[in-house]
Amino acid sequence: MSLNIVVCIKQVPNPDYFSKITLDPETGAISRKNIPTILNPVDENAIEEALRLRERFSGKVTAISMGPPQAKEVLDWALTLGVDESVLLCDRAFAAADSLATAYVLAAGIRKIGNVDIVLCGNESVDGATEQVGPQVAELLDIPHICNATDISLPNGRQAVVRRNIEYGHLTIEGCVPLLITVSREINQPRTATAEGILTLMDKVSRTWGVKDIEVDNDAIGLAGSPTRVGKSYEQKLERERMILTGSVDEMVAAAIKRLKAEALV
Amino acid sequence: MNAIHEVWIWAEQRDGRLMDVSLEILGKASELAEEIGGGTAAILIGDELSPLARELIAYGADKVYLFSDPRLTYYQSDAYTRLISDLLEKQQPEILLLGGTTIGMDLAPSVAARIKTGLTAHSCKLEIDKSGDKPLLMAAVPGWGGGMIVNIACPEHRPQMVTVQQGVMEKPPRDDHHSGELIPMEVKLNERDFRVKCIEMVETIPEGPQIDTSDVVVVGGYGMKCQGSLLPLEELTDLLHGALGGTRPALDEGWIPECSMIGVNGKAIGPKLLITIGTSGANHYTAGFVKAGTVMAINxxxxxxxxxxxxxxxxxDALEVVPAMVKALKAL
Ligand SMILES: Cc1cc2nc3c(=O)[nH]c(=O)nc-3n(C[C@H](O)[C@H](O)[C@H](O)COP(=O)(O)OP(=O)(O)OC[C@H]3O[C@@H](n4cnc5c(N)ncnc54)[C@H](O)[C@@H]3O)c2cc1C
Ligand SMILES: Cc1cc2nc3c(=O)[nH]c(=O)nc-3n(C[C@H](O)[C@H](O)[C@H](O)COP(=O)(O)OP(=O)(O)OC[C@H]3O[C@@H](n4cnc5c(N)ncnc54)[C@H](O)[C@@H]3O)c2cc1C
Structure with missing residues (x-):
C-alpha cells in the first residue's frame, strides 16, 4: 500500500517581529520590510506526519506552497527534512488572496499533482491565523476533512481513525482516503534537518507553477477571487489608568486593596 | 441577489447543551438585525432539540430552523455543511455568525467555500457601515498577535459570514415572552453526508470556577518559574472566589489546563477584576482581556x-507581594 501525500506549507513572518509590522493607515497595505520569515510552525508537524506515514506505507510526499518567489525557502527546507518533491504556486495573479482564493489555487495545484490520498495542513498559520485554508481546500477538492488532529491512525493505509481536539475533550472520527487532515502541534515532535538531508536537496524535483500551468478561472484567484476585502486598520489602544504604586510591599498592597475595596471588587 | 434582511446564527450544541458563544452571537445578531431593519434566525442541528430551540427564541431568535435526526447528534462535518449550505442558498440571509469554537472553525470555512462567500475569522467587533449604497458588515479582526486591528468586509457575496470567539460578545438577557417561530426542517441524509463520521465525543467539563465565567480572575505567568508552579496564587484566588488562569508558558509548563489559557490562542475574558502576576504583557496575551474591568499587575x-x-x-517580587495581599485580604 503506497500513499500519495501532499502537505501544504506556508512561509510566514517570524512572530517575534510582529510588533515591527506596520500598516499604511490610508491604504491598509502591510509593510513587512526587514521582517524575517519562517516556516509556519505547525506546518513542521504536518510535514513530520507526512514523512511518518510515508515511512510506514511507502509512497511519495509533495510539499506545496502558494506564495512569492522567496517562499521557495520553506519548500527547500521541507525537501531537506525528507519530502520528495515540491511545488511552488507563484504568480502575480495569485497575490492578495483571501483564504478562499488561496484554497482555490492550492486545490488546483493538488489536482494537478493528481491521485492524492492524503492532504495534510497545519491547523492555523501564525499570521493570517484564520484556520480556514485546510477545510476550504478539502471542500474545493470535494474530499472530506478533519481538523485539529492530535492522532492519525491508518491501520491499512485506507481507513483512517483520527482523534481531534475539541474544547474540553476530543472527537473520534472515521473516514477513508482521500482525506484532508489539519494537524495540531501536539500530534508529533518534528524531526530536525540533517547534513545528509541538505545534500539531497539538489537531486530533488522542485517545480514552480504559475497561472498558465494549473487549471484555474481567472475570476477565482488573487484579489479578484477574494470575497473579503481588507478595509481600515488601526493600532489597538487600551485605555487603562496605569496607576503604578510606590512604597514598601505592605504599603503598595494596602493602597491596592483600598482602591479595590472602593470599587467593591474585594 | 435577493438576499433577505436577516441576520442568522448557527447555534452550536454539544450533548444537548447550547454553547455560550451561540447565545452571545445571537445577542449581537439581534443588534445587527435591528440596524439593517430585519429579523434574526438560528440554525440548530442535532437530535431532539426542541427545548434548545425554545431557549434560542427566549434569547432573541425570531425563527429557529431545526434539523433533527439521531445521526446528527454529534457534529458531522459533511452533513452539517450540506444542510446549512442548502438552506443558506435557498434563503440568502444577509449575515451568518458562527461561534469560533474548535467545531465552528471546522464548519464555517467549509460552508463558505461551498457557497463561495467570504468568511472573516475571529472578529472582536461587528458594526454596520451604512455609508455605501447598501449596509455592509464591518468585522474588526486582531492581526499579528493582537497589536493591530484590521477591518474586513465582504461587499458582494452573501451571506457575509463571520466567526466570533467565546467571551467576545455579551450574552443577551433571557426574555421568555419573546416569541419566535420554530421551523422543523425535513432531514434527508445520504452516504455522502458521512464520508467522515464522528463516532465518539469525549468531554471532561472542568470543575470549579472557570476563567470565562468568574468575576475575578488571577493570572500567573512564566514569572512564577522560580516557584515552579502557580501554587502561591491559589490561596489568593480562593480568597477572592475567583478562577485561576495563565499565559501560554504557564500552559506549556503544565501549571494550568488548556481551558484556562488567556490570549489570542486561548480565551477572551472580561472579568470585573483581573490580577495578572509574573506576566510580561505580550500582545498575544493582553488581547485576551481587553474587556476586563479593573486590571491589576504585579511584576x-x-x-x-x-x-x-x-x-x-x-x-x-510576586513571592512577597502575593502573601502580603493574602494577609491583608484576610484581615479585611
Ligand atoms: C491580519 C489578517 C487577517 C486576515 N483575515 C482574513 C479573514 O478574516 N478572512 C479571509 O478569508 N482571509 C483573511 N486574511 C487573509 C488570509 O490570511 C490569507 O488569505 C492567507 O493566504 C490564508 O490564510 P491563513 O494564513 O489565515 O491560513 P490558515 O488557514 O490559518 O492556515 C492553515 C494551514 O493552511 C495551509 N496554508 C495556508 N496558506 C497557505 C499557502 N499560501 N500555501 C500553502 N499552504 C497554506 C498551511 O498548512 C497552514 O498551516 C487575513 C490576513 C491577515 C494578515
Ligand atoms: C502566534 C502566537 C500566539 C500566541 N498566543 C498566546 C496566547 O494566546 N496566550 C498567551 O499567553 N501567549 C501567547 N503567545 C505567547 C506570547 O507571545 C508570550 O510569549 C507569552 O504571553 C508570555 O508569557 P508570560 O508573560 O507568562 O512570560 P514572560 O514573557 O516570560 O514574562 C514573565 C514575566 O515575569 C516577570 N517575573 C519574573 N519573576 C518574577 C517575580 N518573582 N515576581 C514578579 N514578576 C516576575 C518578568 O519580569 C517577566 O515580565 C503566543 C505567541 C505566538 C507567537
Missing amino acids: SDPDAPIFDVCDIGIVG
Whole structure:
C-alpha cells in the first residue's frame, strides 16, 4: 500500500517581529520590510506526519506552497527534512488572496499533482491565523476533512481513525482516503534537518507553477477571487489608568486593596 | 441577489447543551438585525432539540430552523455543511455568525467555500457601515498577535459570514415572552453526508470556577518559574472566589489546563477584576482581556509592558507581594 501525500506549507513572518509590522493607515497595505520569515510552525508537524506515514506505507510526499518567489525557502527546507518533491504556486495573479482564493489555487495545484490520498495542513498559520485554508481546500477538492488532529491512525493505509481536539475533550472520527487532515502541534515532535538531508536537496524535483500551468478561472484567484476585502486598520489602544504604586510591599498592597475595596471588587 | 434582511446564527450544541458563544452571537445578531431593519434566525442541528430551540427564541431568535435526526447528534462535518449550505442558498440571509469554537472553525470555512462567500475569522467587533449604497458588515479582526486591528468586509457575496470567539460578545438577557417561530426542517441524509463520521465525543467539563465565567480572575505567568508552579496564587484566588488562569508558558509548563489559557490562542475574558502576576504583557496575551474591568499587575520588572495595560501596578517580587495581599485580604 503506497500513499500519495501532499502537505501544504506556508512561509510566514517570524512572530517575534510582529510588533515591527506596520500598516499604511490610508491604504491598509502591510509593510513587512526587514521582517524575517519562517516556516509556519505547525506546518513542521504536518510535514513530520507526512514523512511518518510515508515511512510506514511507502509512497511519495509533495510539499506545496502558494506564495512569492522567496517562499521557495520553506519548500527547500521541507525537501531537506525528507519530502520528495515540491511545488511552488507563484504568480502575480495569485497575490492578495483571501483564504478562499488561496484554497482555490492550492486545490488546483493538488489536482494537478493528481491521485492524492492524503492532504495534510497545519491547523492555523501564525499570521493570517484564520484556520480556514485546510477545510476550504478539502471542500474545493470535494474530499472530506478533519481538523485539529492530535492522532492519525491508518491501520491499512485506507481507513483512517483520527482523534481531534475539541474544547474540553476530543472527537473520534472515521473516514477513508482521500482525506484532508489539519494537524495540531501536539500530534508529533518534528524531526530536525540533517547534513545528509541538505545534500539531497539538489537531486530533488522542485517545480514552480504559475497561472498558465494549473487549471484555474481567472475570476477565482488573487484579489479578484477574494470575497473579503481588507478595509481600515488601526493600532489597538487600551485605555487603562496605569496607576503604578510606590512604597514598601505592605504599603503598595494596602493602597491596592483600598482602591479595590472602593470599587467593591474585594 | 435577493438576499433577505436577516441576520442568522448557527447555534452550536454539544450533548444537548447550547454553547455560550451561540447565545452571545445571537445577542449581537439581534443588534445587527435591528440596524439593517430585519429579523434574526438560528440554525440548530442535532437530535431532539426542541427545548434548545425554545431557549434560542427566549434569547432573541425570531425563527429557529431545526434539523433533527439521531445521526446528527454529534457534529458531522459533511452533513452539517450540506444542510446549512442548502438552506443558506435557498434563503440568502444577509449575515451568518458562527461561534469560533474548535467545531465552528471546522464548519464555517467549509460552508463558505461551498457557497463561495467570504468568511472573516475571529472578529472582536461587528458594526454596520451604512455609508455605501447598501449596509455592509464591518468585522474588526486582531492581526499579528493582537497589536493591530484590521477591518474586513465582504461587499458582494452573501451571506457575509463571520466567526466570533467565546467571551467576545455579551450574552443577551433571557426574555421568555419573546416569541419566535420554530421551523422543523425535513432531514434527508445520504452516504455522502458521512464520508467522515464522528463516532465518539469525549468531554471532561472542568470543575470549579472557570476563567470565562468568574468575576475575578488571577493570572500567573512564566514569572512564577522560580516557584515552579502557580501554587502561591491559589490561596489568593480562593480568597477572592475567583478562577485561576495563565499565559501560554504557564500552559506549556503544565501549571494550568488548556481551558484556562488567556490570549489570542486561548480565551477572551472580561472579568470585573483581573490580577495578572509574573506576566510580561505580550500582545498575544493582553488581547485576551481587553474587556476586563479593573486590571491589576504585579511584576518585578518596572519596564514590563504589562504596566502599560493595567489600572493598578505593583512593581515587586510576586513571592512577597502575593502573601502580603493574602494577609491583608484576610484581615479585611
Ligand atoms: C491580519 C489578517 C487577517 C486576515 N483575515 C482574513 C479573514 O478574516 N478572512 C479571509 O478569508 N482571509 C483573511 N486574511 C487573509 C488570509 O490570511 C490569507 O488569505 C492567507 O493566504 C490564508 O490564510 P491563513 O494564513 O489565515 O491560513 P490558515 O488557514 O490559518 O492556515 C492553515 C494551514 O493552511 C495551509 N496554508 C495556508 N496558506 C497557505 C499557502 N499560501 N500555501 C500553502 N499552504 C497554506 C498551511 O498548512 C497552514 O498551516 C487575513 C490576513 C491577515 C494578515
Ligand atoms: C502566534 C502566537 C500566539 C500566541 N498566543 C498566546 C496566547 O494566546 N496566550 C498567551 O499567553 N501567549 C501567547 N503567545 C505567547 C506570547 O507571545 C508570550 O510569549 C507569552 O504571553 C508570555 O508569557 P508570560 O508573560 O507568562 O512570560 P514572560 O514573557 O516570560 O514574562 C514573565 C514575566 O515575569 C516577570 N517575573 C519574573 N519573576 C518574577 C517575580 N518573582 N515576581 C514578579 N514578576 C516576575 C518578568 O519580569 C517577566 O515580565 C503566543 C505567541 C505566538 C507567537
